[in-house]
Amino acid sequence: MQDIMANRRALLRFLASSPLLAAAGGIPLALADEALLASAAEALDVFEFETMARKLVPPAHWGYLASGVDGETTLRANSSDYARWHLKPRRFVDVSKMDLGMTLFGTRYKSPVLMCPIGSQRAFHPEGELPVARAARTRDQLMMVSTVMSMPIESIIEMRGAPVWMQLYTTNRFEATLALVKRAQAAGVPAIAVTVDLPAGRNTVTASRLRRDDTRTCSSCHVVGPTGNPTGGLATKPMFAGIDTKGLGQTSPSLTWDFIKRLKDITTMKVLIKGIEAREDAERAVQEGADGIVVSNHGGRALESGAGTIASLPEVVKGVAGRVPVLIDGGVRRGTDVYKALALGARAVGIGRPYIWGLASFGQPGVERVLDIVNNELRLAMVGCGARNIAEISPASLIDTQHA
Numbered sequence: 001m002q003d004i005m006a007n008r009r010a011l012l013r014f015l016a017s018s019p020l021l022a023a024a025g026g027i028p029l030a031l032a033d034e035a036l037l038a039s040a041a042e043a044l045d046v047f048e049f050e051t052m053a054r055k056l057v058p059p060a061h062w063g064y065l066a067s068g069v070d071g072e073t074t075l076r077a078n079s080s081d082y083a084r085w086h087l088k089p090r091r092f093v094d095v096s097k098m099d100l101g102m103t104l105f106g107t108r109y110k111s112p113v114l115m116c117p118i119g120s121q122r123a124f125h126p127e128g129e130l131p132v133a134r135a136a137r138t139r140d141q142l143m144m145v146s147t148v149m150s151m152p153i154e155s156i157i158e159m160r161g162a163p164v165w166m167q168l169y170t171t172n173r174f175e176a177t178l179a180l181v182k183r184a185q186a187a188g189v190p191a192i193a194v195t196v197d198l199p200a201g202r203n204t205v206t207a208s209r210l211r212r213d214d215t216r217t218c219s220s221c222h223v224v225g226p227t228g229n230p231t232g233g234l235a236t237k238p239m240f241a242g243i244d245t246k247g248l249g250q251t252s253p254s255l256t257w258d259f260i261k262r263l264k265d266i267t268t269m270k271v272l273i274k275g276i277e278a279r280e281d282a283e284r285a286v287q288e289g290a291d292g293i294v295v296s297n298h299g300g301r302a303l304e305s306g307a308g309t310i311a312s313l314p315e316v317v318k319g320v321a322g323r324v325p326v327l328i329d330g331g332v333r334r335g336t337d338v339y340k341a342l343a344l345g346a347r348a349v350g351i352g353r354p355y356i357w358g359l360a361s362f363g364q365p366g367v368e369r370v371l372d373i374v375n376n377e378l379r380l381a382m383v384g385c386g387a388r389n390i391a392e393i394s395p396a397s398l399i400d401t402q403h404a
């Protein structure tokens with residue numbers, strides 16, 4: 001495949017230098033769209049991996065990755081809401097020594113960028129989460145795995161060479177949840193994030209539409225239902241080995257706040273709540289004993305017509321009032337987005353789809369390059385705003401265009 005990509009790239013370069021084509025206005029759009037990177041190192045921003053991954057990933061899997069819900073306004077708001085804030089540059093600050101390091105629950109990471117839990121990563125790479133773990137290792141970056149990861153958590157931790165965090169789907173049966181929690185704790189996971197934004201289904205239109213367009217036979221890899229579409233199949237996920245999955249739901253529509261106390265009673269891991277967007281819920285989460293909060297709307301895959309997470313961050317930060325760390329994810333595509341989230345009070349900032357674009361394009365080097373790009377963009381934002389370390393990033397370096 002590398003050869004085909006290199007040849008295609010060479011052809012495009014040749015066409016680009018053609019005076020005839022230049023006279024005609026350059027490479028036709030349809031051809032330019034064919035551009036594939038020859039190596040991960042060539043990528044200039046994360047979107048180049050998106051273009052490439054889209055060509056490499058089969059339609060149904062691409063739909064799973066790209067989908068929001070309904071008309072995808074929340075999905076779009078996640079990224080576009082960052083435009084509300086501009087960066088305010090500061091001059092004559094000695095920025096010759098920069099430190100992007102971030103410490104969370106006593107562990108130091110190279111930067112505040114974390115890789116969000118994304119389920120079923122074998123849909124994007126034959127080795128699933130393993131190349132991501134290797135990239136997290138070489139880049140010393142925080143990685144959170146999904147309950148529905150496609151490789152065993154113990155193998156992922158071995159590749160990472162250090163603990164990873166795990167996201168927890170609550171299920172609808174506590175003894176199953178208990179088994180998941182026990183296994184994660186035994187594997188050395190120091191923190192779990194309970195996902196609370198998907199209590200009772202969702203309408204992933206893009207995913208369903210692209211699945212319709214995919215002519216491959218799903219049954220060669222998936223357990224398929226009577227319609228021929230893949231079923232949820234928790235039984236096929238390594239975390240559910242040894243758990244009775246008959247009638248087991250990934251989440252429960254009857255879940256209430258007492259779940260957090262129940263969970264804290266059975267584990268010594270830190271317990272974060274992932275999917276908080278309202279100040280009232282943030283206050284309650286701290287009262288109920290949460291050790292941290294992740295402001296998230298599941299990457300625009302839960303509630304339609306919601307706000308971008310960056311718009312919700314300030315009220316959550318207010319509700320928490322510094323008592324526990326607040327993290328955020330959703331729509332983060334640039335280092336400047338990371339900078340803005342940190343300035344508004346986040347301790348760490350998650351990226352989801354972008355590292356999967358890197359994974360699907362080049363495996364481990366793709367993920368590494370995505371991390372390098374975002375970290376370098378963050379560093380440049382810090383340089384421009386005169387913040388030499390994460391602690392020096394403050395709301396004073398933001399211009400709020402809605403209250404200018």
Ligand SMILES: Cc1cc2nc3c(=O)[nH]c(=O)nc-3n(C[C@H](O)[C@H](O)[C@H](O)COP(=O)(O)O)c2cc1C
Pocket residue numbers: 064065066078116117118119146147148167195274296297298299300301329330331332350351352353354
């Ligand atoms: C394909 C896909 C699968 C996901 N799987 C999970 C999951 O298993 N558990 C979870 O809590 N969040 C899951 N998420 C949400 C991410 O953890 C994260 O909140 C979101 O992707 C961040 O937004 P971004 O993709 O725009 O960066 C998933 C997101 C995507 C795109």
